[in-house]
Amino acid sequence: MYAMRAEDSAPATRFRSDRICRVNGELYFSTRENTLEGPFDGQVIERKIQAYIARMQRQDSKG
Numbered sequence: 001m002y003a004m005r006a007e008d009s010a011p012a013t014r015f016r017s018d019r020i021c022r023v024n025g026e027l028y029f030s031t032r033e034n035t036l037e038g039p040f041d042g043q044v045i046e047r048k049i050q051a052y053i054a055r056m057q058r059q060d061s062k063g
C-alpha cells in the first residue's frame with residue numbers, strides 16, 4: 001500500500017499485518033504503540049478496535 005499518514009513527510013509503502021490474535025482462546029489486538037489490547041469477545045472486537053482508534057485520534061488532536 002502506497003500512502004501517507006498525517007505525521008509523515010512523504011508518501012511511503014505501508015505493509016499491513018494481522019493485528020488480531022487469539023491467546024488461550026481469547027481475542028486481542030496489537031497496536032502501533034506495541035500494546036496488546038483485550039481480551040475481547042469475537043462479536044465486539046471490531047467495535048473495540050474502532051473505539052481505540054477514535055481515542056488515539058482524539059489524543060493526537062489535543063497534543
